[in-house]
Amino acid sequence: METLRKLVEQLPKAELHIHIEGSLEPAMMLELATRNAVELPYADVDEIRKAYNFNCLQDFLDIYYSGMSVLQTKQDFHDLTWAYLQRCQQQNVVHCEIFFDPQGHTERGIGFATFMAGFKSALDQAESELGISSKLIMCFLRHLDEQSAFDTLEAALPFLDQITAVGLDSSEMGHPPCRFENVFRRAAELGLKRVAHAGEEGPPEYVYEALNCLFVDRIDHGNRALEDPALVKRLVDEDIPLTVCPQSNLRLAVIGAMAEHPIREMLALGLRAGINSDDPAYFGGYMNENFFALIDAVGLTRDEIFLLVANSFKSSFLAPHEKQAHLDRITAMQAQQEGSA
Ligand code: ADE
Ligand code: ZN
Numbered sequence: 001m002e003t004l005r006k007l008v009e010q011l012p013k014a015e016l017h018i019h020i021e022g023s024l025e026p027a028m029m030l031e032l033a034t035r036n037a038v039e040l041p042y043a044d045v046d047e048i049r050k051a052y053n054f055n056c057l058q059d060f061l062d063i064y065y066s067g068m069s070v071l072q073t074k075q076d077f078h079d080l081t082w083a084y085l086q087r088c089q090q091q092n093v094v095h096c097e098i099f100f101d102p103q104g105h106t107e108r109g110i111g112f113a114t115f116m117a118g119f120k121s122a123l124d125q126a127e128s129e130l131g132i133s134s135k136l137i138m139c140f141l142r143h144l145d146e147q148s149a150f151d152t153l154e155a156a157l158p159f160l161d162q163i164t165a166v167g168l169d170s171s172e173m174g175h176p177p178c179r180f181e182n183v184f185r186r187a188a189e190l191g192l193k194r195v196a197h198a199g200e201e202g203p204p205e206y207v208y209e210a211l212n213c214l215f216v217d218r219i220d221h222g223n224r225a226l227e228d229p230a231l232v233k234r235l236v237d238e239d240i241p242l243t244v245c246p247q248s249n250l251r252l253a254v255i256g257a258m259a260e261h262p263i264r265e266m267l268a269l270g271l272r273a274g275i276n277s278d279d280p281a282y283f284g285g286y287m288n289e290n291f292f293a294l295i296d297a298v299g300l301t302r303d304e305i306f307l308l309v310a311n312s313f314k315s316s317f318l319a320p321h322e323k324q325a326h327l328d329r330i331t332a333m334q335a336q337q338e339g340s341a
Contacts, residue, residue, distance in 0.1 A: 001295055007305055007337075008291040012329060014095040014312040015088070015276055015287055017220050017243035019139075019169070020119070021068050021101055022279025023084040032070035032079075040070070052282055057201050057252050058171055060282060068104050077118025085126040085134075087280070091288045095316060095326070097135040098123075099167055102152050103144060116159045135164035135317050137195060140183065142168050142175035149183040153190075164317050165193035167220065168210075172202040177209040184214040193217050193317055195243075199224035200254060204231050211240065218243060218315055223254055226262055226269075236270040241315030246290045248278035258297035267304055274312030306334050 026048035033040045042048045054060040071077060081098075088096055098119075105115050119136060126132040138156055140149035156163060166187040168180055177196050184194055196210040200221035207225045210216045211234070222242035225231045235242070244263060249255045255262075266273040275294070280286045285293070291308075294300045300308075313326040 004295050005292055008288050011309050012092055012094040013287055013309050014316050015093050016097045016312055016316060017245055017276035017278055019099045019279050020081055023281050024067055024080055025281045029067055029070055032076050036070060036072045038070050055253055060252055061171060065104055074114050074118040077115045078122045081119050081122035085132055087286050088132050089130045091286055093287050095133045097137055097317060099137045099139050101139050103141045112155050112159055116162055120162060136162055137165040137167045138163050139167040139169040141170040143171045146180055146183050149180055153183060165195055168196035172200055176206055178213040181213040195220055197221055204228035207231055232269055239272055241272045243276050244273045245276045245278035246294055247283040247285050251283045258293050261298055263294055264298055267307060272311050272315060274315055275308050
């Protein structure tokens with residue numbers, strides 16, 4: 001097990017499902033609250049952690065949106081993003097595709113110019129100083145209506161050169177993907193890629209809708225697709241990636257115990273799954289901790305680790321030659337391991 005942990009640490013990895021607002025660690029939340037004179041209902045880090053006892057997605061989202069209130073200035077968004085990128089460096093995550101929730105900020109009177117400038121300075125710094133590449137994915141909050149998503153897309157127009165894709169997140173139940181068909185079509189016309197959270201709490205039908213109405217390039221989570229063999233076949237046949245988030249699944253009760261996590265079944269079925277942290281500050285770990293949890297609980301094998309890591313690069317929005325360079329490194333590491341085994 002120790003050697004598998006080492007392998008995870010040594011492998012260069014890509015993260016494709018990380019909400020930057022979900023990387024807001026309790027210590028930074030307190031620091032920014034003080035900096036911006038925002039009143040929080042918590043006195044210290046322990047109280048914040050105690051509040052993180054969610055039983056479902058909605059419980060988590062209530063706390064997640066209230067935590068965001070401390071993010072106010074360009075510097076705050078820079079500091080948040082830079083802290084995540086430093087974690088990436090420590091964990092050998094060399095490429096990341098980061099979600100952000102503009103409506104969580106514009107609703108509070110914080111405009112695109114503020115948060116996009118903070119993201120940009122941190123991401124540029126990571127590219128030049130840490131060698132970490134990145135893309136930004138702008139998510140629409142599905143508990144709000146499609147008009148609000150259209151307004152958000154309109155406000156994003158001056159920043160489109162910084163945005164690679166649109167996504168769909170927030171409360172899944174009762175908010176099916178098809179409601180966002182028109183705004184996703186507009187995003188596609190603007191040259192943006194598309195992803196959507198589906199099949200996290202919602203039924204397999206929501207995964208079908210993400211494919212049929214939103215024409216997504218990837219499904220975020222997708223766990224419940226396993227309930228429908230025809231859907232699994234379609235995801236395999238069309239090579240649709242799933243961005244899977246084990247610790248999130250456990251904390252939000254998508255699974256009852258880590259030992260029940262279906263990641264090995266997903267791979268055995270031929271699904272193109274990869275590992276991600278989702279909201280690491282809230283769910284107890286970043287990329288490597290998610291791998292470690294699976295190694296311990298479901299007995300992830302060496303070959304499965306290589307496959308999961310390769311899948312994420314393949315599923316990324318990097319250019320083909322960039323993907324290939326990462327995949328070649330992974331193949332070389334695998335051959336070297338096999339040679340010395
Ligand atoms: N926003 C942040 N994390 C999320 C998740 N796991 N599902 C839906 N929306 C989210
Ligand atoms: Zn997510």
